[in-house]
Amino acid sequence: MAKLKWGMIGGGEGSQIGPAHRLGSGLDGLFEFTAGALDHRPDAGRAYGQQLGLAADRAYGDWQEMLAGEKNRDDRIDLVTVATPNSTHFEITKRFLESGFHVLCEKPLTITVEEAEEIVTIAKNANRICAVNYGYSGYSLVRHMRAMVARGDLGKIRLVKAEFAHGHHADAADADNPRVRWRYDPAQAGVSAQFADCGIHALHMASFVLNQEVTRLSADTVSCIESRELEDDAMVNFRMDGGAVGRLWTSSIAIGRQHGLTLQVFGEKGGLRWAQEQPNQLYWMPLGERLQTIERGEAGLSPEADRSSRVTIGHAEGMPLAFANIYSDLSEAIHARKDNRPMDPAANLYPRAEDGLRSMAAIAAVAKSGKADGAWVDARPPMFR
Structure with missing residues (x-):
């Protein structure tokens, strides 16, 4: 397949997420980094783009300049990644979609x-x-969990327990640190902090693995550091449309936790446990049998796991490779559209705008429930009710 042309907005020098996207998009040779508006400072963005190998006329000063420069080119980009501050996602994504570009937007949508x-x-x-x-849905063994659930290995799913808890915002002295402060400022972050930042990753993973959607939830939210307007810890109970019961804990004040994304699934015939910090192992306990360790890359896994496993068994895979699986899915989806053919089912796993919408509805529901002392509220987007 011919390489697709890829562009990026945001993710400039010093960015936390930018390198992961550039590594992920280029890993399989499916995308060529062709255009970018990488910094809110135009000159810095142009300079850094050229440092990364962009042509001078495609290292843009801002996203408006990039849109104007790309939309009428015969060799324009096929996909643009939006990795800018949350409050800008809507306008940029909207404008590029309306101009005929495919878009990968960072969360929240x-x-x-x-x-x-x-x-x-x-x-x-x-x-x-x-x-x-x-991006965490790109991990090979997360996709194998989904396949195991879908083929009935666990029987009917009774319970899913998700966590995304870390302790990196536990120091009250960081109250004025600009890299931390904005996350708890409603003017910049919206109605939620920790749940919107991390909790929705855990909630999406639960929905992705079970192929069920959240219908209603009850939330206990708290600002353990009292100066914060938005929550730094939340416990959310939820119900799903396939009958599963859900429990989710997310926190930024859990000292001793580093990343903390874990998922456990319990069905009638067995249970699964996976942790992002040890992504090469999936623990599987069939009912009445011994605990088994499934290793990423071993023989006999699902097509979804095989397609998304990149290095031989025993070698660690990490976040950029999970991102690469999202980009690989998108490459297959774009080529399938160009070729007017069905896409590979094992690649049809990338998170859609509809998933981003459901996350936004869940964020609003958590904020509403938290203010109402945990009242159960509808977590579905209005257009899906």
Whole structure:
């Protein structure tokens, strides 16, 4: 397959997420980094783009300049990744979709449910792909969990328990640290902090693995550091449309936890446990049998796991390789559209705008429930009710 042309907005020098996207997009040779507007400072963005190998006329000063420069080119980019501050996701994603580009947007897709519903509608009307970077769903053994659930290995799913808890914002002295402060500022972060930042990754993973959607939830939210307006810890109970019961804990004040993304699934015939910090092992306990360790890359796994496993068994795989699986899915989806053919089912796993919308609805529901002392509320987007 011919390489697709890829562009990036945000993710400049010093960015936490930018290198992971550049590594992930280039890992399989499916995308060529062709254009970028990498910094909110135009001159810095242009200079860094050229340092990374972009042609001078495609290292842009801002996203508006990039859109104007790319939309009428015969060799314009096929996919643009939006990795800018949360409050800018909606406008940038909307404008690029309306101009006929496929988009991969960092989470959260937008700031409000209404904006997310508009993005879903625009993408559908424009017949463009709009994906959301729930990158942890790219891990090989997470995809194998989904396959095991789908083929009935666990029987009917009774319970899913998800966690994304770390302790990196536990120091009250960081109250004025600009890299931390904005996350708890409603003007910049919206109605939620920790749940919107990390909790939705855990919630999406639960939905992804079970292939069930959250219908209602009850949340206990708290600001353990009292100066924060938004929550730094949340416990969420939820119910899913396939009958599963869900429990989710997310925190930024859990000292001793580093990353903390874990998922456990319990069915009638067995249980599964996976942790992002040890992504090469999946623990499987069939009912009445001994605990088994499934190793990434071993023989006999699902097509979804085989397709997304990149190095031989025993060698560690990490986040950029999980991102690479999202980009590989998107490459297959874009080529399938160009060739007017069905895409490989094992690649049809990238998170959609609809997933981003459901996350926004869950964020709004958690904020509403937290303010109402844990009252159960509808967690579905209005357009899906």
